[in-house]
Amino acid sequence: xxxxxxDFKAVNDISFSVKxxxxxxxxxxxxxxxxxxxxxxxxQFPPTSGTAYIGGLNTAVNATEIKKKIGVVFESxxxxxxxxxxxxxxxxxxxxxxxxxxxxxxxxxxxxEKYQKYKIKTLSKGMKQKIxxxxxxxxxxxxxxxxxxxxxxxxxxxxxxxxVILDLKLQSKTILITTHNMEEADFLCDCLAIMHKGSIIxxxxxENLKKKxxxxxxxxxxxxxxxxxxxLNTRASSNVFxxxxxxxxxxxxxxxxxxxxxxxxxLTGEKLTDES
Amino acid sequence: MxxxxxxxxxxxxxxxxxxxxxxLIVLLTPVFLSxxxxxxxxxxxxxxxxxxxxxxxxxxxxxxxxxxxGNYEVIITDSAGESEELLYNEKVAAIMIVPEGFSADxxxxxxxxxxxxxxxYDARSVVFLQTYKDIIMDFAEQEYPVHFxxxxxxxxxxxxxxxxxxxxxxxxxxxxxxxxxTLTTEYEKKTLDAILVSPAxxxxxxxxxxxxxLFLTILISLTIIFINGGFVGNSLSVMFFVFLGxxxxxxxxxLIAIYADNYSSASLISTICMAPLILLALLxxxxxxxxxxxxxxxxTYVFNGIKNAMLNNSGISDLYPEFGILVIFNILVYSLIxxxxxxxxxx
Numbered sequence: 001x002x003x004x005x006x007d008f009k010a011v012n013d014i015s016f017s018v019k020x021x022x023x024x025x026x027x028x029x030x031x032x033x034x035x036x037x038x039x040x041x042x043x044q045f046p047p048t049s050g051t052a053y054i055g056g057l058n059t060a061v062n063a064t065e066i067k068k069k070i071g072v073v074f075e076s077x078x079x080x081x082x083x084x085x086x087x088x089x090x091x092x093x094x095x096x097x098x099x100x101x102x103x104x105x106x107x108x109x110x111x112x113e114k115y116q117k118y119k120i121k122t123l124s125k126g127m128k129q130k131i132x133x134x135x136x137x138x139x140x141x142x143x144x145x146x147x148x149x150x151x152x153x154x155x156x157x158x159x160x161x162x163x164v165i166l167d168l169k170l171q172s173k174t175i176l177i178t179t180h181n182m183e184e185a186d187f188l189c190d191c192l193a194i195m196h197k198g199s200i201i202x203x204x205x206x207e208n209l210k211k212k213x214x215x216x217x218x219x220x221x222x223x224x225x226x227x228x229x230x231x232l233n234t235r236a237s238s239n240v241f242x243x244x245x246x247x248x249x250x251x252x253x254x255x256x257x258x259x260x261x262x263x264x265x266x267l268t269g270e271k272l273t274d275e276s
Numbered sequence: 277m278x279x280x281x282x283x284x285x286x287x288x289x290x291x292x293x294x295x296x297x298x299x300l301i302v303l304l305t306p307v308f309l310s311x312x313x314x315x316x317x318x319x320x321x322x323x324x325x326x327x328x329x330x331x332x333x334x335x336x337x338x339x340x341x342x343x344x345x346g347n348y349e350v351i352i353t354d355s356a357g358e359s360e361e362l363l364y365n366e367k368v369a370a371i372m373i374v375p376e377g378f379s380a381d382x383x384x385x386x387x388x389x390x391x392x393x394x395x396x397y398d399a400r401s402v403v404f405l406q407t408y409k410d411i412i413m414d415f416a417e418q419e420y421p422v423h424f425x426x427x428x429x430x431x432x433x434x435x436x437x438x439x440x441x442x443x444x445x446x447x448x449x450x451x452x453x454x455x456x457x458t459l460t461t462e463y464e465k466k467t468l469d470a471i472l473v474s475p476a477x478x479x480x481x482x483x484x485x486x487x488x489x490l491f492l493t494i495l496i497s498l499t500i501i502f503i504n505g506g507f508v509g510n511s512l513s514v515m516f517f518v519f520l521g522x523x524x525x526x527x528x529x530x531l532i533a534i535y536a537d538n539y540s541s542a543s544l545i546s547t548i549c550m551a552p553l554i555l556l557a558l559l560x561x562x563x564x565x566x567x568x569x570x571x572x573x574x575x576t577y578v579f580n581g582i583k584n585a586m587l588n589n590s591g592i593s594d595l596y597p598e599f600g601i602l603v604i605f606n607i608l609v610y611s612l613i614x615x616x617x618x619x620x621x622x623x
């Protein structure tokens with residue numbers, strides 16, 4: 001599918017499928033087309049060309065049916081700040097015609113059941129993010145869309161959010177997550193699509209991506225201070241190591257696995273920073 | 277269109293407006309203003325007017341006559357300059373420079389001059405201008421050449437004249453200022469995105485907001501009518517016009533919000549639209565040109581409908597032109613909203 005704004009192609013002829021119960025990640029900087037992809041999949045607007053299917057339903061045709069089956073966590077914390085946690089969730093519960101008991105259930109799922117009476121504006125960013133996730137669970141969705149779920153959170157809150165996501169996976173939820181955080185993508189996703197300028201430039205499991213595009217390195221530091229980066233698990237590096245070892249010239253040895261960041265840099269020639 | 281969703285949006289907006297003190301204050305403004313205005317009008321009956329008087333000579337009995345008027349607080353000065361200074365400093369509402377021999381001239385039937393100056397920025401000067409001629413006629417022991425038969429309207433009737441103005445103001449104010457704010461805030465805080473990924477449609481949101489606007493406008497209008505003792509005349513007709521007017525201006529407000537997309541643009545457009553809507557309806561009697569122009573704005577039909585129903589006991593059958601035009605206007609506005617939403621969605 002593609003999405004064009006005048007002459008600008010926000011999403012350029014992408015195609016992917018997500019297995020039921022898997023966490024699928026869209027990784028890329030701002031402007032890569034991640035959020036536009038999510039907006040198409042959550043029926044916020046149709047693609048300019050192509051078709052998107054959610055659970056076998058066409059997003060451009062069966063929007064009402066799809067909306068009942070999905071939950072969305074937005075990048076911006078779009079809650080009603082003046083209202084309490086309960087009032088926020090109760091409003092959205094009514095939109096889905098879910099039973100009242102669901103509120104307690106979804107708050108329990110994110111460990112926030114004690115905060116029902118708190119006004120949203122009194123909560124921390126991490127707590128608000130948990131409320132956003134609980135809101136997305138009100139209709140007991142099969143598929144969850146999480147747009148930058150841990151973006152801007154402190155490390156502790158980010159870790160908590162990631163744990164909540166893993167717990168949801170255990171409940172057989174299919175999760176599509178967008179992120180520009182390499183570690184998060186590597187840690188959470190079963191399958192990862194790297195997006196750049198509207199296109200998917202690579203897609204596989206994080207392990208396979210690292211194997212395919214990344215380089216595992218053996219770094220040898222000699223007593224004279226020289227550094228040698230050698231490809232890991234090769235005969236050549238084994239020979240070099242043996243030579244330095246025999247002459248007692250080795251000061252330090254490190255092995256460095258390839259990371260998703262390496263893969264991204266290799267594929268795009270760009271670094272992915274928090275600003276992006 | 278889903279009634280449960282519309283009601284959920286209505287309830288949420290109602291709770292939000294109660295919890296947000298700013299919105300609550302804005303909503304109560306028309307009620308407060310109507311009470312303040314009517315209290316101010318009733319106060320003018322008992323207002324005490326400070327008037328500075330400089331007697332250039334021999335008019336003590338005229339000054340005593342002025343002092344005997346209960347509503348005048350006469351301040352005698354030693355010079356015309358001192359009187360003027362008091363006026364400029366807003367210590368008095370008016371000054372009188374009484375010329376030499378004024379009292380004698382009045383009593384002898386000569387027509388003397390009396391120099392009067394008022395401060396037009398002092399609201400009390402209006403009361404002075406309404407009374408000073410009668411006081412001088414009384415001093416000269418003269419009478420009007422005719423006997424007036426002045427019949428006062430029943431007590432409190434004056435405030436009845438103002439109720440249609442305040443109700444029209446409320447309908448326009450809440451519909452075009454408060455309601456667009458509730459929608460543009462949803463745009464700006466992106467809460468609308470969260471609503472629209474649920475089974476709620478844009479139409480549900482618009483109808484939910486319309487329902488909320490309608491409820492608020494009718495509630496505040498009824499409060500104003502109740503507080504000012506306005507349940508007179510044909511109350512059923514009044515309610516019809518309040519309902520039709522509320523629906524029309526709620527629709528206009530939502531149209532502005534849909535078009536504007538953000539709070540500041542919506543406020544600007546609403547403010548620009550509000551002035552002619554209110555003024556043309558109120559000033560229609562001032563000139564033929566304004567009257568013709570007033571037929572172009574829906575507020576005129578709301579105002580005339582409520583006024584005639586309340587003061588002349590007119591029913592819907594008497595007011596069918598106003599009623600019909602407002603019904604057509606509502607159909608047009610809500611059709612336009614549907615059209616704009618459809619267009620926006622396709623974009």
